[in-house]
Amino acid sequence: MGKTLYQKVWDAHTVGTLSDGRTQLFIGTHLIHEVTSPQAFGMIRDLGLTVKYPHRTFATIDHIVPTVNQDAPADPLAADMMTALRENADEFGVTYFDLASGKQGIVHVVGPEQGITQPGSTIACGDSHTATHGAFGAIAFGIGTTQVRDVLATQTMAMEPLKVRRIEVNGKLRPGVYAKDVTLHIIRLLGAKGGIGYAYEYAGELFDNMTMEERMTVCNMAIEGGARCGYVNPDEKTFEFLKGRPYTPQEDKWDAAVENWKSFASDPDAEYDHVVKINAADIKPTVTWGISPDQGISIDETIPDPSQAETEVEAKSFQEALDYMKLPGGTPIKGVRVDVAFIGSCTNGRISDFRETAKFLKGHQVAEGVQAIAVPGSQLTAIQCEKEGLDKVFEEAGFEWRAAGCSMCLAMNPDKLVGDQLCASSSNRNFKGRQGSPTGRTVLMSPVMVAAAAVTGSIADAREVFDFDPATAAA
Amino acid sequence: MALANITSVSGTAVHIPGADIDTDRIIPARFMKCVTFDGLGEFAFYDVRFDPTSGERTDHPLNEERFNGASVLLAGVNFGCGSSREHAPQSLNKYGFKSIIAESFAEIFFGNSTTLGMPCVTLTAEQISQLREAVEADPTTEITIDVEKLEVRSSVGHTFNCAIPESARDALINGRWDPIQELLDNEEKTAGVGEALPYV
Numbered sequence: 001m002g003k004t005l006y007q008k009v010w011d012a013h014t015v016g017t018l019s020d021g022r023t024q025l026f027i028g029t030h031l032i033h034e035v036t037s038p039q040a041f042g043m044i045r046d047l048g049l050t051v052k053y054p055h056r057t058f059a060t061i062d063h064i065v066p067t068v069n070q071d072a073p074a075d076p077l078a079a080d081m082m083t084a085l086r087e088n089a090d091e092f093g094v095t096y097f098d099l100a101s102g103k104q105g106i107v108h109v110v111g112p113e114q115g116i117t118q119p120g121s122t123i124a125c126g127d128s129h130t131a132t133h134g135a136f137g138a139i140a141f142g143i144g145t146t147q148v149r150d151v152l153a154t155q156t157m158a159m160e161p162l163k164v165r166r167i168e169v170n171g172k173l174r175p176g177v178y179a180k181d182v183t184l185h186i187i188r189l190l191g192a193k194g195g196i197g198y199a200y201e202y203a204g205e206l207f208d209n210m211t212m213e214e215r216m217t218v219c220n221m222a223i224e225g226g227a228r229c230g231y232v233n234p235d236e237k238t239f240e241f242l243k244g245r246p247y248t249p250q251e252d253k254w255d256a257a258v259e260n261w262k263s264f265a266s267d268p269d270a271e272y273d274h275v276v277k278i279n280a281a282d283i284k285p286t287v288t289w290g291i292s293p294d295q296g297i298s299i300d301e302t303i304p305d306p307s308q309a310e311t312e313v314e315a316k317s318f319q320e321a322l323d324y325m326k327l328p329g330g331t332p333i334k335g336v337r338v339d340v341a342f343i344g345s346c347t348n349g350r351i352s353d354f355r356e357t358a359k360f361l362k363g364h365q366v367a368e369g370v371q372a373i374a375v376p377g378s379q380l381t382a383i384q385c386e387k388e389g390l391d392k393v394f395e396e397a398g399f400e401w402r403a404a405g406c407s408m409c410l411a412m413n414p415d416k417l418v419g420d421q422l423c424a425s426s427s428n429r430n431f432k433g434r435q436g437s438p439t440g441r442t443v444l445m446s447p448v449m450v451a452a453a454a455v456t457g458s459i460a461d462a463r464e465v466f467d468f469d470p471a472t473a474a475a
Numbered sequence: 476m477a478l479a480n481i482t483s484v485s486g487t488a489v490h491i492p493g494a495d496i497d498t499d500r501i502i503p504a505r506f507m508k509c510v511t512f513d514g515l516g517e518f519a520f521y522d523v524r525f526d527p528t529s530g531e532r533t534d535h536p537l538n539e540e541r542f543n544g545a546s547v548l549l550a551g552v553n554f555g556c557g558s559s560r561e562h563a564p565q566s567l568n569k570y571g572f573k574s575i576i577a578e579s580f581a582e583i584f585f586g587n588s589t590t591l592g593m594p595c596v597t598l599t600a601e602q603i604s605q606l607r608e609a610v611e612a613d614p615t616t617e618i619t620i621d622v623e624k625l626e627v628r629s630s631v632g633h634t635f636n637c638a639i640p641e642s643a644r645d646a647l648i649n650g651r652w653d654p655i656q657e658l659l660d661n662e663e664k665t666a667g668v669g670e671a672l673p674y675v
């Protein structure tokens with residue numbers, strides 16, 4: 001019987017079994033950022049411990065970085081966090097992609113960009129969207145601050161193995177349907193809790209054909225489906241993406257590394273705890289209407305009404321969502337007015353997102369009264385966009401072109417919704433208050449759909465707003 | 476580093492209504508700008524305890540004086556979903572909660588809570604609602620979470636079998652809920668695993 005990638009990586013990183021029955025797992029790569037690491041550094045200092053494998057920890061700063069003037073947070077607490085990370089990295093000898101390095105960005109954009117993210121590795125970070133790195137065939141997951149402490153001090157942590165669900169999507173996406181729609185569709189189908197206890201293996205023709213950046217978009221939101229990690233088996237595209245990046249094995253070691261990476265892919269006869277099959281052609285542009293990522297509908301559907309709920313609990317949560325979103329059940333989602341349009345985040349703040357969106361945005365204008373912001377996921381992404389003139393396309397259309405950071409994805413920085421503003425957002429969470437205002441409203445969608453919302457001033461079907469040439473459609 | 480054996484926890488309780496209470500609700504993101512966890516307690520459930528526009532206290536149970544000092548939290552399904560940030564269990568812990576009873580927990584939240592020595596046990600919706608009624612009728616009702624015997628009891632006569640994964644139960648009652656010492660002890664084996672990994 002063959003093994004899944006998950007099992008192979010798990011086995012290769014198992015140190016032993018702890019007295020509580022959990023596995024002590026070696027964490028090959030530890031990523032840290034300013035929000036969840038200072039307390040952990042404080043804990044190891046209190047315990048008189050040190051960072052055991054400093055060369056396996058990589059730091060960057062993202063959540064609190066202002067996107068207008070990056071290194072000048074007006075908020076003294078944010079400035080404290082910035083200083084704490086700088087000092088901790090310095091004291092313990094950890095690699096730090098600081099603002100001045102030109103390599104700073106959202107931790108889940110920086111890892112792959114630098115080639116730190118590699119197949120067959122274990123990657124932990126005090127951040128739930130660590131699943132993103134699974135796109136490379138790594139087992140990557142979010143951890144709590146105490147576990148950050150454990151990884152700093154020992155390069156290991158205690159963990160129980162997950163079950164593996166294979167989500168197989170075959171066929172091709174229709175024009176105007178993107179990786180974001182795929183991930184929102186899967187979450188809608190399996191629920192926000194459906195993945196609890198599972199790792200998701202995304203497989204099939206659709207994922208084989210996807211670019212690395214599209215795979216990252218899907219894996220990024222595994223956690224919104226309840227799965228602690230999601231991955232795609234490594235293939236030629238993975239290796240091609242990684243070749244020549246600063247932290248990947250260089251020439252003389254490259255072939256051996258690729259061989260090693262290949263050996264981690266799931267065997268054809270691997271056994272899964274559960275398999276789900278989806279037809280790519282069934283997926284439509286998807287948007288959320290509520291306050292949980294599984295409250296999604298396709299753009300041509302109407303907002304659910306509590307009377308359509310299957311259970312009483314569901315009816316209640318529908319009503320709670322409608323009340324919070326100030327949306328009437330039973331009416332089309334299309335046409336709902338938006339106040340803010342946000343393109344960015346670790347889900348959709350990569351170069352391909354800006355390229356694809358710019359393609360359609362050319363010649364269009366952001367609607368009157370809409371604030372539209374475009375925030376590259378990293379400084380390198382920003383530089384690349386600027387090289388290609390994409391920043392100008394966004395600016396000419398009426399977007400504000402910002403500097404790299406998490407920005408309005410969660411508003412731990414100055415980018416926040418005000419009052420009950422409704423935001424068409426390319427980020428990953430539509431929880432109450434997520435974007436900084438306790439009454440702010442978030443509608444999740446693909447970046448191209450955000451652009452369509454920006455130019456029409458309301459939630460719109462990008463396929464109707466822009467010219468879609470089926471021949472140029474993405475994977 | 477000797478840790479306490481957490482065999483049983485008792486205290487008065489408060490019920491927080493709603494399913495899928497996410498970590499952003501427990502501690503709104505803007506309060507996570509901190510470099511230590513001290514002081515997070517006062518911001519627990521902030522955005523539902525204070526009216527977002529007027530800043531007035533709402534009728535949230537945590538604002539009711541009769542529930543002051545409650546150390547057992549009663550909740551619904553999928554409690555603690557959302558982000559992996561430990562700020563959520565930390566803020567509840569710092570607020571004064573010593574244990575949480577819910578229909579189900581989000582996995583990361585559960586793990587983080589256990590590592591703080593804060594047992595999270597599950598009961599059925601019906602059992603929780605009985606406890607809620609008891610607590611609402613008399614807020615001085617004491618609830619005991621007996622981790623060792625897998626029982627939840629109340630001072631007004633309820634006895635329910637509760638559930639908690641065996642690994643967490645074992646860790647709590649044997650004072651191993653914080654694994655750091657054991658992880659440190661296996662230093663040599665760890666080095667061996669690291670050496671066998673080409674990328675490390």
Ligand code: SF4
Binds near residue numbers: 063129405410
């Ligand atoms: S972009 Fe959003 S989801 Fe991603 S790391 Fe930043 S805050 Fe978290």
